[in-house]
Amino acid sequence: MLDEAQWLLAAATRELTLFAGIGLLLGGIDDLAIDLLWLARLVWRRATVYRRHRRSTAATLPPPERPGLIAVFVPAWREADVIGTMLRSALARFDHPLYRIYVGTYPNDPATAAAVAAVADPRVRMVGGTLPGPTTKAECLNRLWTALLHDEREDGERAKAIVLHDAEDVVHPQELRVFDRLIERFDLVQLPVLPLIDGRARWVSGHYADEFAEAHSRLLVVREALGAGIPSAGVGCALSRDALGRMAHHAEGLPFDETSLTEDYEIGVRIGGAGRAAFVAMRAAPGAGLVAVRAYFPDRFDTAVRQKTRWLIGIALAGWDRLRWDGGLAERWMRLRDRRAFLAALILATSYAVLALGALCAAFDIAPVWPWWAGWLLATNGLLLTWRLVVRFATVGYFYGWREGLRAVPRVIVANIIAMAAARRALIAYVPGKVPPWDKTAHVFPETLPCD
Structure with a gap:
């Protein structure tokens, strides 16, 4: 009986190790390809483009050829704690002569409506609805779109671009000027999103900073270079009025x-698929920081899992049905990366299980029989993991400093646990064809605004 149990333990350890190892190898090669493409593009541009042209900044960007109204859309369901402060901050910070902020509220959320009304600025337009909240964020955005069309008819002035923001966002003073100029060339312009790290919850809130630092320093750059769609982050994103009209x-x-x-x-992928989207990481001035959006993300494990569950359902599950696999090779590769979260979660869970099984084997002096290539697989995965952690340290350190870069290395474990929990919750919650309500999380606006 004992021999059978030992044999089963050895066999389970061997098979699960090989499954996890092959999965990690494929994922590591996928990530390495992104890194190499990014490095190749960086070297090429430094050797060619930047030798002939100085890097543009918001300060040196030419003025728009046709200045126009910028409409900022802010959906707000149960945002009474932050919306007033966010609006006052945006009104004080935006350096642009012509903009209007449209805020969507709900009849069963009077506290948010009161907070918006208290701002009392003609540049803020509150748009209520008849449907009680929460609906979907898209329904709220459509109400704001309808209000914009009404204002265009009344004022006789057509908007130039629509900018998306959330109620907790810290806007950048120069972003509307950047949008006003670049939306003349593109239908979608996405700025970097740099999550703020809560010093009291560095492990959960910080993992958002780690992931956005990598995605908004390499992945979106590579997507744009390959001609694949650039997904909108939903904040710090400008959409041309003409594209939305179409x-x-x-x-x-x-x-x-x-x-x-x-x-x-979805709207980013659809617009970006036409090749008229740009990810713009531009400094405000030579030597200054990036023109970027900053905000606090969830700082507790349960709220982070809830938020990522919504992302997984919308992108990896419903996105498979809704966006399918249209486009060329580069587009399909990027959609595969967007939708691999569940397989990645399974491989991660298996990897952690293998660690536990390996400890049991060592405790009972059990030695599984490995195929000849298992050592090669382990060594290759070790090299890929080392490279991945070095890249994460470098990218996070670039945006947040070397101390945060060091924290990002062990924070990978926190990110993995959240990803696995969110994948499990998403699989349980997803019902094809059913639209779940807006499962938003509580937001916080910073007491001290970050330096730009």
Whole structure:
């Protein structure tokens, strides 16, 4: 009986190790390909483009050829704690002569409506609705779109761009000027998103900083270079008025799909797939910081899992059905990366299980029989993991300093646990064809604004 148990333990350890090892190898090669493409592009641009042209900054960017109204859309469901401060901050910070902020509220959320009304600025337009909240974020955005169309008819002035923000965002003073200029060349312009790290919850809130630092320093750059769609982050993103008008024309007058949980991601992929999208990491001035959006993300494990569950359902599950696998090779590769989260979670869970089984084998002096290539697989994965951690340290350190870069290395474990928990919750919650309500998390606006 004991021999059978030992044999089963050895066999389970061997098979699960090989499954996890092959999965980690494929994922590591996938990530390495992104890194190498990014490095190749960086070297090429430094050797060619930047030898002939100085890097543009917001301060040196030419003025727009046709200045126009910038409409900022802010959906707000149960945001009474932050929306007033956010609006006052945005009004004080935006350095642009012509903009209007549209805030979507709900009849069963009077506290948020009161906070918006208390701002009392003609540049803020509150748009209530008849449907009680929460609806979907897309429904709220469509109400704001309808209000914009009404104002265009009343004022006789057509907006130039629509900028998406959330109620907890710290906007950058120069972002509207950047959008005003670049939206003349592109239908979508996405700025970097740099999550703020809560010093009291560095491990959970910090893992968002780690992931956005990598995605918004390498992945979106590579997607743009390959001609694949650039998914909107839903904040710090400008959409041309003409592009949204075309989408509305083909969707019964409303550009945002109200059956989607991740309407920002989808609209970015659809617009970006036409090749007229840009990810813009531009400094405010020579030697200054990036023109970027900053915000606090969830700082507790349960709220982080809830938020990532919504992202997984919208992108990896519903996105598979809604966006399918259209486009060329580069586009399909990027969509595969967007949708690999569940397989990645399974491989991660298996890897942690292998560690536990390996400890048991060592405790009972059990030696599984390995194929000849197992050592090669282990060594290769070790090299890929080392490279991945070095890249994470470098990218996080670039944006947040070397101390945070060091923290990002062990924080990978926190990110993995959250990813596995979110994947499990998403699989349980997802029902094809059903639109779940807006499962938002509570937000916090910083007491001290970051330096730009």
